[in-house]
Amino acid sequence: MMEEKTASFGIGQVIHHRLFNYRGVIFDVDPDFQGTEEWFEKNVEAGNPSKEEPWYHVLIDQDGRVAYVAECNLEAEADDLIEPVEHPLLENFFTGFNGDHYQARQTLN
Secondary structure (H helix, E strand, O other): OOOOOOOOOOOOEEEEEOOOOOEEEEEEEEOOOOOOHHHHHHHOOOOOOOOOOOEEEEEEOOOOOEEEEEHHHEEEOOHHHOOOOOOOOHHHHEEEEOOOEEEEOOOOO
């Protein structure tokens, strides 16, 4: 029986990267690492994350880039610091900001 993993952060949540000190908003979550071995070796030099923990797709604030980040490298943005994120792709994933998180667009499955 497989152990069920629970993500600590949710879609639309504003987060802070512990190592690289940027803010962002989560737009997707993988239960474990879904990239290639080549990507992992090339991009994961800090934090020593596990491939078995949840990984998050993050729109980086005021940057325009997207990051793929292990849960161990993220922390929730402090409640008194939560402000909207600026990113050109925000409207692709969210309908708006409601004070402490983004409202996800409805998707068709």
